[in-house]
Amino acid sequence: MHALVFIKQVPDASQVRINYETGTLIREGVPAILNPYEVHAVEEAVKIKQKFGGKVTILTMGPLQAADALKECLSRGADKGYLLSDRIFAGSDTLATSYALYEGAKKIIELEGEIDFFFAGKQAIDGDTAQTGPGIATRFNIPLVTYLTKLDEVNLEEKYVVATRLTEFGQETLKVPIPVFFTVEESLNILSHSPLPWLVKAAQSKIEILSGENVDLDKNQCGLRNSPTIVKKAFTPEKKQRGATLTGTFDEVVDQAAEKVAPFLNNIL
Amino acid sequence: MSNLKYDVIVVGAGPAGLAAATVLAKAGVKVVVVERGQFAGSKNVMGGVFYSDCMKGIIDDFPGKAPVERHIIDQRVWLLDKDSFVGFNHKNELFNKKPYNCHTVFRAKFDSWFAKQAADAGALIITRTLAKEAIIENNKIVGIKTGRPDGDIKADCVIIADGVNSLLAKSLGFRKEIKRESVALAVKEVIGLDEKIINERFNVKSGEGVTIEVTGNFFNGEAMAFIYTNKKSISLGVGMVVEDLVKNKINPNDLMESFKAHPSVVPLIDGGETKEYLAHLIPEGGYKDMPKLVGNGVMIAGDAAMMVDAIHREGSNLAVTSGKLAAETYLEAAKTGDFSEKSLSLYEKKKLKESFVIKDLKKYKGVPSLLQHNKRLLQQYPKLINNAAYEILNVNGISKNDKEKLLWKNMKSQIGVSNLIKDLFKLWRNVG
Numbered sequence: 001m002h003a004l005v006f007i008k009q010v011p012d013a014s015q016v017r018i019n020y021e022t023g024t025l026i027r028e029g030v031p032a033i034l035n036p037y038e039v040h041a042v043e044e045a046v047k048i049k050q051k052f053g054g055k056v057t058i059l060t061m062g063p064l065q066a067a068d069a070l071k072e073c074l075s076r077g078a079d080k081g082y083l084l085s086d087r088i089f090a091g092s093d094t095l096a097t098s099y100a101l102y103e104g105a106k107k108i109i110e111l112e113g114e115i116d117f118f119f120a121g122k123q124a125i126d127g128d129t130a131q132t133g134p135g136i137a138t139r140f141n142i143p144l145v146t147y148l149t150k151l152d153e154v155n156l157e158e159k160y161v162v163a164t165r166l167t168e169f170g171q172e173t174l175k176v177p178i179p180v181f182f183t184v185e186e187s188l189n190i191l192s193h194s195p196l197p198w199l200v201k202a203a204q205s206k207i208e209i210l211s212g213e214n215v216d217l218d219k220n221q222c223g224l225r226n227s228p229t230i231v232k233k234a235f236t237p238e239k240k241q242r243g244a245t246l247t248g249t250f251d252e253v254v255d256q257a258a259e260k261v262a263p264f265l266n267n268i269l
Numbered sequence: 270m271s272n273l274k275y276d277v278i279v280v281g282a283g284p285a286g287l288a289a290a291t292v293l294a295k296a297g298v299k300v301v302v303v304e305r306g307q308f309a310g311s312k313n314v315m316g317g318v319f320y321s322d323c324m325k326g327i328i329d330d331f332p333g334k335a336p337v338e339r340h341i342i343d344q345r346v347w348l349l350d351k352d353s354f355v356g357f358n359h360k361n362e363l364f365n366k367k368p369y370n371c372h373t374v375f376r377a378k379f380d381s382w383f384a385k386q387a388a389d390a391g392a393l394i395i396t397r398t399l400a401k402e403a404i405i406e407n408n409k410i411v412g413i414k415t416g417r418p419d420g421d422i423k424a425d426c427v428i429i430a431d432g433v434n435s436l437l438a439k440s441l442g443f444r445k446e447i448k449r450e451s452v453a454l455a456v457k458e459v460i461g462l463d464e465k466i467i468n469e470r471f472n473v474k475s476g477e478g479v480t481i482e483v484t485g486n487f488f489n490g491e492a493m494a495f496i497y498t499n500k501k502s503i504s505l506g507v508g509m510v511v512e513d514l515v516k517n518k519i520n521p522n523d524l525m526e527s528f529k530a531h532p533s534v535v536p537l538i539d540g541g542e543t544k545e546y547l548a549h550l551i552p553e554g555g556y557k558d559m560p561k562l563v564g565n566g567v568m569i570a571g572d573a574a575m576m577v578d579a580i581h582r583e584g585s586n587l588a589v590t591s592g593k594l595a596a597e598t599y600l601e602a603a604k605t606g607d608f609s610e611k612s613l614s615l616y617e618k619k620k621l622k623e624s625f626v627i628k629d630l631k632k633y634k635g636v637p638s639l640l641q642h643n644k645r646l647l648q649q650y651p652k653l654i655n656n657a658a659y660e661i662l663n664v665n666g667i668s669k670n671d672k673e674k675l676l677w678k679n680m681k682s683q684i685g686v687s688n689l690i691k692d693l694f695k696l697w698r699n700v701g
């Protein structure tokens with residue numbers, strides 16, 4: 001079994017503030033952390049490894065200090081971390097990022113062998129687009145299960161998984177062939193406490209750095225120049241007012257509701 | 270079962286622990302640092318003025334590439350009243366000469382930089398791991414238990430540098446629960462401003478910095494505050510002894526808000542944007558509150574040992590120095606392989622004693638309780654001084670002689686001559 005987890009180092013959202021005038025995030029001085037959804041992705045990959053054997057590889061694209069996030073993944077039980085780091089990737093949007101990570105993942109297949117499970121968080125907390133994972137899956141042209149909440153069954157011999165995902169209307173359970181790409185919810189698992197020797201090993205480990213030169217890149221798909229996304233405005237949505245709960249028999253509730261909506265209808269009609 | 274075994278375990282990746290770890294690693298000792306935070310510095314807070322001198326023998330050519338903000342060339346003190354302050358300052362071109370005496374720093378950045386230096390020297394830094402208690406065998410500390418599965422680590426010697434709350438020192442019975450009158454709760458706010466605006470408001474060039482220490486009757490004589498300049502922000506802080514917070518039912522956030530609204534503070538921070546809000550404890554008991562510092566296989570350094578000189582806002586330099594001295598003591602003891610209390614007592618009996626750490630802490634040992642029990646000093650005197658300054662400077666047709674008489678009369682009625690003599694004498698004895 002070989003799992004590849006895509007991770008991102010993000011500013012700690014509990015300490016990030018929004019500048020309401022410009023709508024941008026204030027990131028200065030804010031410590032960087034491992035994107036919280038991806039902590040669960042690593043956890044799930046390591047759980048599969050513990051059950052079936054094999055290995056878990058981690059890939060991220062970012063500046064050199066993103067190595068810290070990779071080391072955290074190793075301390076949570078992953079085996080090897082790769083950092084794709086090059087100026088050429090600076091300013092990438094989700095299209096360019098998913099391209100770069102796709103090429104990075106191909107390189108990892110070359111170095112580490114075929115991959116059965118691809119994992120990423122459902123989204124990054126500093127962008128919330130939820131596009132990068134699906135972008136990579138689409139390039140690989142493999143099944144994609146977004147918003148994974150439960151991995152019900154893994155069958156490596158018959159090469160399928162049974163997976164439950166969150167939809168807008170509830171949950172759905174799918175049977176999907178391997179290789180498969182998951183983007184995961186936090187509710188997927190409860191984080192375990194890594195044994196101390198794992199942390200010691202992670203602290204002593206070396207992160208492999210891949211530059212633009214190491215991967216097979218089409219430069220015309222990289223970086224800011226090839227990122228068509230334009231941020232027009234960022235804002236915090238207004239809080240929706242909570243609905244009132246009416247109680248009583250069916251007839252009573254209908255009566256109460258009619259009383260409440262009548263004034264609005266009067267205005268319109 | 271794991272067999273993690275090192276020469277030395279350092280508990281806590283603050284200035285004390287990292288100084289110890291760097292010195293040990295550079296000497297080729299197998300050292301592991303156990304830190305509970307996400308990374309070194311993640312939750313650490315100080316004003317923060319960091320003094321360069323203490324890094325001698327630890328990091329060559331400090332600050333080098335260290336993440337420092339501004340070097341301090343102008344130091345001010347304010348005695349704050351409701352609408353006014355009386356202040357004095359010392360600005361000196363000598364402070365513009367390299368090596369700079371001190372810089373403002375952000376601990377989140379500074380500690381992680383320091384941890385990187387320790388790691389590069391060969392120390393193993395383990396984060397996100399709580400050291401819970403010492404492992405004791407035959408009356409000797411032989412390691413620690415962490416909060417993780419398979420979490421025991423063994424070592425010949427443990428250096429405890431886990432800060433003001435020191436779980437480890439408490440677990441060994443070296444220290445009791447900290448007394449409410451010996452610890453202050455400080456809150457700090459970082460306010461972002463344009464570099465040029467800061468330069469103008471504080472009358473300095475880029476890179477140069479100003480510190481303002483604030484006390485006085487504005488805070489009812491019970492709080493200390495500060496204003497420090499960073500590159501592109503200003504740090505404001507207010508701290509009050511926990512006993513006084515409880516007694517007066519004050520919330521430190523309210524102190525901060527009233528400080529920020531003071532007419533002397535407003536123009537300095539106007540237009541700024543709050544970037545960070547932090548809180549931390551400061552051990553202020555000083556020399557009298559210091560715990561047992563040495564045991565069989567163990568030494569305590571920094572805030573864990575209450576080594577803070579509160580009246581001079583010094584703590585991190587005492588932490589670094591004590592951490593370094595603990596490391597040096599280990600290196601001495603390693604020559605004979607004897608890490609008993611007797612052998613390690615070199616740390617307390619000689620090294621610390623001969624350093625500024627103990628000399629300063631001893632010199633000011635009476636100050637914490639003096640300030641705690643004699644509220645006059647920071648309540649009535651600052652008020653009188655502010656009034657006096659106003660009276661003397663406000664030209665209103667009253668003769669200077671009459672003004673002086675009035676001021677003296679105020680002093681006599683508000684404080685009394687015998688109190689004045691007692692206070693002056695006690696002050697002289699405690700800080701002179």
Ligand SMILES: Cc1cc2nc3c(=O)[nH]c(=O)nc-3n(C[C@H](O)[C@H](O)[C@H](O)COP(=O)(O)OP(=O)(O)OC[C@H]3O[C@@H](n4cnc5c(N)ncnc54)[C@H](O)[C@@H]3O)c2cc1C
Pocket residue numbers: 280281282283284285286303304305306309310312313314315316317318319320398399400401430431432433435436437455456457506508549550551570571572573576577582583584585586588
């Ligand atoms: C608001 C404020 C302003 C200050 N201003 C100044 C100033 O301007 N100049 C100055 O010199 N000093 C200042 N100080 C004091 C200074 O911050 C401290 O004296 C200094 O940080 C002490 O260093 P330390 O290494 O002993 O402890 P700390 O810096 O507290 O480091 C202790 C470390 O141990 C870790 N830890 C704690 N418990 C455990 C555990 N059980 N297991 C594992 N790890 C643990 C902590 O996470 C932390 O990283 C200020 C303090 C405050 C609160």
